[in-house]
Amino acid sequence: MDTDIEFLGLTAGDGPGHFHFTVENHLARLDGLLYGGTAIAVSIATAEALTNRSPLWMTTQFIATAPANERISVHTEVLAPGRRTNQVRVTGTDAAGDIMFASLGATGHHKESGLAGTFDQAPTVSPPERSEPWPNPFVAVVRNAGIEADFSNFPTDLGFNAALDFREPTVEAHPDPGPGRMCVWARRRDQVAITPAIASYVADMVPLSVAHACGVMAGGISLDNTIRIGAFETTEWVLIDLRPHLAVGDYGHGTAHVWSESGALLATASQTSSMMRFSPTDFAAAKPSPGEG
Incomplete structure (x- = not known):
């Protein structure tokens, strides 16, 4: 497009x-x-x-x-x-x-009369307009790990943060509860509708959920990203539904479902990353260690 x-x-x-x-x-x-x-x-x-x-x-x-x-x-x-x-x-x-x-x-090319169906269930969350702004990708991880960190100097115009607006919803119910489950609303700051390409750009967040599940402050560098794409509909916001699977030897694996504002499953992504721990003092210096790849 x-x-x-x-x-x-x-x-x-x-x-x-x-x-x-x-x-x-x-x-x-x-x-x-x-x-x-x-x-x-x-x-x-x-x-x-x-x-x-x-x-x-x-x-x-x-x-x-x-x-x-x-x-x-x-x-x-x-x-x-x-x-x-x-x-x-x-x-x-x-x-x-x-x-x-x-x-x-x-x-x-999709067949108009071809097989169709959605077999996963979306989490029940607050809509974007009733969700809290997410100033940077590490807020929820730090909170879960019980770590004190100063984000006041964290630059909001650095990297992909410059292009994306994040909101953290209240999760009322999750179909697959477990350690590290995270949900975040995301949209382009220019409010252009999300496409399959941009959904894959946004979904590169699995390392955060792995860190969340492990209860540590960490990010990850991608070894791979995979996305499988369904029927897209026009949506400004997408809900990134992060579900970590496992971590071993500082490698993390997990998935991210991408849902539209109306609750349609647009895509499902997966990722393997090399995990990297870092210190809260990196934020005080406004020089965060490498985040997700």
């Missing part, structure tokens, strides 16, 4: 399937390096642009990161064209030709 192309700063390169983008502030992590959510969002947006079909799924292996203002070249190709479904591959490289991320996925 045009709004994705603009948000991600994608420009056409030489030949079909070739694109470029620059690691601008809103496409970076909180430490200023390329954000894993950006990589999967770029993969979906370029696959849509090349095939002119709806995204079905995408998995992105985050191989390396890039500094601010780095120009990333993206090569998107159709490996298996079909009448309904295209299997695609996306590769992102930096100026030196080193691979930053590699993705596999598919786009396709």
Whole structure:
């Protein structure tokens, strides 16, 4: 979609399937390096642009990161064209030709009379307008861990925070209660409707729920991001329903369901991350350690 192309700063390169983008502030992590959510969002947006079909799924292996203002070249190709479904591959490289991320996925045409149904249940939460502003991604983790932290100097215009508005709802009921369950409303600050590409950008939050479940102050760097996409509807806000699964040896695994304001399941995402603990004193210095990738 045009709004994705603009948000991600994608420009056409030489030949079909070739694109470029620059690691601008809103496409970076909180430490200023390329954000894993950006990589999967770029993969979906370029696959849509090349095939002119709806995204079905995408998995992105985050191989390396890039500094601010780095120009990333993206090569998107159709490996298996079909009448309904295209299997695609996306590769992102930096100026030196080193691979930053590699993705596999598919786009396709939905059958109007095809099988349809939603088999998961949404949490019951307060709507965005009756939910508390979430000044940064670590508030709930710190509160759960019982840690005192000063967030007064935390920059709200750093990394993906510059592009997103978060609200923390009151969770009245959850279909899968357990350690680390977190729900957060998210929208673009410019209030443009959420698309599959931007849903994948927003859903890169599983490490927070793993830290929440473990009761520690930590973030994580993505090793992979995967999203499976349903029928999208126009929605300004999405509810990110985080459900951690397990942690072992400082690696965390979990899922994130993406719900519309009306309660439709738009997508389900999963992630593996390398977890990193950090200290509350990082916030006092307004220099947080690397957050989720």
